[in-house]
Amino acid sequence: MFRKQKLLTSKGLNLITQYYKKYSVVASLLTNPNIGNVAEVKGWVKSLRVQKDLVFADVSDGSTANKLQVLIPKNLKTNDLTYGSAVHITGKLEKSPRGQLELRADYVKVYGTCVVLDGYPFNPRTAHPPEYIRNYLHLRCRTNYISAMLRIRHSVTKHIHDFFASRNYLNVNTPILTSNDCEGAGETFKVLPDSEETIKAMLQEGKTNDDVYFGRKSFLTVSAQLHLEAICRGMGNVYTLGPTFRAENSRSRLHLSEFYMLEAELAFCDDIEQLQSILEHLLKHIFSEIRNTNEADLYLIDKNNVAPTWLKDRFITLTYDEARNILNKKGLSTNEDGINKEQELALVEHCGGVPVFVVQWPKKLKSFYMKESDFDNSKVDALDLLGPITGEIAGGSLREVNYEKLQSKLPSEALNWYLELRKFGNIPTGGFGLGLERLLQVVCGIPNIKDTLPFPRWPHNCSM
Numbered sequence: 262m263f264r265k266q267k268l269l270t271s272k273g274l275n276l277i278t279q280y281y282k283k284y285s286v287v288a289s290l291l292t293n294p295n296i297g298n299v300a301e302v303k304g305w306v307k308s309l310r311v312q313k314d315l316v317f318a319d320v321s322d323g324s325t326a327n328k329l330q331v332l333i334p335k336n337l338k339t340n341d342l343t344y345g346s347a348v349h350i351t352g353k354l355e356k357s358p359r360g361q362l363e364l365r366a367d368y369v370k371v372y373g374t375c376v377v378l379d380g381y382p383f384n385p386r387t388a389h390p391p392e393y394i395r396n397y398l399h400l401r402c403r404t405n406y407i408s409a410m411l412r413i414r415h416s417v418t419k420h421i422h423d424f425f426a427s428r429n430y431l432n433v434n435t436p437i438l439t440s441n442d443c444e445g446a447g448e449t450f451k452v453l454p455d456s457e458e459t460i461k462a463m464l465q466e467g468k469t470n471d472d473v474y475f476g477r478k479s480f481l482t483v484s485a486q487l488h489l490e491a492i493c494r495g496m497g498n499v500y501t502l503g504p505t506f507r508a509e510n511s512r513s514r515l516h517l518s519e520f521y522m523l524e525a526e527l528a529f530c531d532d533i534e535q536l537q538s539i540l541e542h543l544l545k546h547i548f549s550e551i552r553n554t555n556e557a558d559l560y561l562i563d564k565n566n567v568a569p570t571w572l573k574d575r576f577i578t579l580t581y582d583e584a585r586n587i588l589n590k591k592g593l594s595t596n597e598d599g600i601n602k603e604q605e606l607a608l609v610e611h612c613g614g615v616p617v618f619v620v621q622w623p624k625k626l627k628s629f630y631m632k633e634s635d636f637d638n639s640k641v642d643a644l645d646l647l648g649p650i651t652g653e654i655a656g657g658s659l660r661e662v663n664y665e666k667l668q669s670k671l672p673s674e675a676l677n678w679y680l681e682l683r684k685f686g687n688i689p690t691g692g693f694g695l696g697l698e699r700l701l702q703v704v705c706g707i708p709n710i711k712d713t714l715p716f717p718r719w720p721h722n723c724s725m
Contacts, residue, residue: 288324294354294362301351302329302364303372305403308385309344320348320364323402326409326557330357333366344385345375345403391712398716398725409558410713413551413705417697420550421502421523424543430498430525435485437504440477440675448509449480477675481506484694487630487679489526490660493690494682500525502697512719514709515602515651519718521697530691533642536657537618540646540693541576544616544654544700548572551704563706571615580621581640584608599626605645605652616654617647629670630679632659644693648703651710657693 285300304322316338319328331350333342342348352366375381382397383389383404394401401407425432442449454460454474463473471478485501492499505522527535551559552568559566579587585595588604591611595604600619608617621634622643631641643658661667664683671680701713711717716725 286324287320287322287327287329290329290354290364291325291327291362296354296356296362298354299351300354300364301349302331303349304329304347306342306344306346306348306375309342311338316342318342318348320350321408323408323412326405326412326555326561329364330361331364331366333369337366337369339369339371341371341374342369343375344377345381345383346371347373347375391709395711395717402715405561407712407715409555409561410701410705410707411715412558413555413562414697414701414713416551416554417547417701417704418502420547420554421543423550424546425500425525428498430500431492431496433489433492433496433499433501435482435488435501435503435524437482438475438479439482439488440475440479441487442480442483448507449483450506450508452479452481483507484522485524486526486692486694487676489524489692490679490690491682493526493528493692494686494688497528498526510720512721514711515699515702517698517710517714517717517719518723520710520714523695523697523700524692526690526692528690529688530659531689533620533644533659533691536644536659536691536693537576537578537620540618540655540657540695541616543695545572547700548704559705566706569614574615576616576618576646577612578618578620579608581619581623582621584617584619587611597625599623600645602652605647606649609647609649609652614649618644619647620644627658629672630658630660630667632661633663633666642691646693646695648699650702650706650708651696651699654699654703655693655695657691659689659691662687662689 285302287302287304290300290302302320302322304320306318307321307328308319310317314335316333316335318331318333320331321328331352349370349372350364350366351368352364355363355365357363377384382400389404391406394404394407402411422432438452460473468476482505484505485503489499489501500523502521502523504519506519508518509516525539527539530536548569549572584600588595588600588607591607593604593607608619609615620643621637621640624633624639624641627641627643631643634640634642641658644656645653646655648654662683664680667683668680698710698713701707702710705713707713711719
């Protein structure tokens with residue numbers, strides 16, 4: 262039998278209706294102010310100026326880069342009302358003599374006090390450097406710099422989903438736990454139970470340390486590509502946006518141990534220019550839309566941030582050999598390991614700051630799954646997309662469709678399932694992976710990748 266659901270009382274319904282009717286976010290008030298109406302806001306005090314009869318408070322709730330100015334009569338000011346305190350304020354919306362929206366308070370409640378002298382790390386009207394803010398991950402969203410970045414990150418993510426939805430791509434959730442080392446570089450985090458009792462019991466069943474839980478070596482994913490290829494061969498164009506993990510021993514401004522990767526796989530894709538086209542349109546869509554949705558946030562992060570000139574230009578395409586020749590002429594000689602970060606940035610500068618596709622890479626520098634070039638069997642149909650600040654933003658390739666060629670390059674029998682995809686209804690596909698955090702660096706002009714997500718992880722740093 263189904264249990265009868267308990268109906269909300271009229272009192273409960275009234276409370277819900279009252280909450281949604283009266284409680285306003287600052288972004289909505291500033292966008293569509295109803296002058297003369299009573300409004301109710303909840304947020305944090307970002308600045309406080311005490312004058313003769315009034316206290317002027319700038320209040321933010323995180324919804325917008327702009328603050329709501331609140332006029333508070335002196336008799337409503339308590340010692341708890343300080344910079345950083347959490348408040349609930351009701352009052353009438355007015356226009357100041359200068360045309361600025363103001364809330365003239367008639368009710369002020371302090372939800373949470375903030376005693377700056379008791380260890381609060383941020384000071385009013387102070388632009389703290391990112392390196393300092395990074396020491397306080399649990400509090401740094403209170404700063405203008407990080408709150409602006411988080412709003413932009415939200416918007417960029419939305420623009421990505423809108424872009425792929427408008428082109429009928431299917432959004433797929435791929436696993437975080439996997440038996441694949443897609444890139445084959447060995448920079449993986451191995452997954453094992455933390456419970457000694459569980460490990461001991463499973464070892465008694467004849468398991469080894471590596472396969473104690475899942476029956477085989479298992480890792481945190483370094484890429485969703487192989488899973489997307491499987492789905493693509495039954496569902497068409499697909500993409501995913503999720504966490505990725507690399508156990509790379511680097512603490513540089515461009516590396517993280519956990520980051521988000523946008524990965525897409527295109528069905529019936531047999532030309533590298535198809536990948537270039539979708540990537541170019543994606544970046545131009547994001548950079549154009551973010552100017553409409555987050556101009557004030559971009560200004561908070563970097564006052565000199567302007568729309569890139571290349572929004573109306575085609576991206577530059579260079580072959581790997583052409584790129585090497587340019588670098589050699591600049592005195593930046595390349596070696597057998599490929600193109601390093603300094604050289605990537607030099608290529609972008611050489612091309613006037615316009616993003617650069619480097620295509621037709623030597624086979625020995627790329628992964629086993631990349632398709633051999635039809636024109637030169639020492640090359641593969643692969644691309645790296647280079648941009649300012651970060652160098653490489655995205656990498657991709659056509660996938661090898663030839664069963665025999667792929668079989669000869671398969672790094673492990675554990676990937677026999679991947680080889681089997683070429684046996685049953687195979688199609689040509691191509692795809693790419695784009696680092697969300699590196700993209701945000703370019704969008705926002707953020708030098709250090711650790712400031713593009715709320716809780717960065719890198720070697721020797723996994724606080725919280």
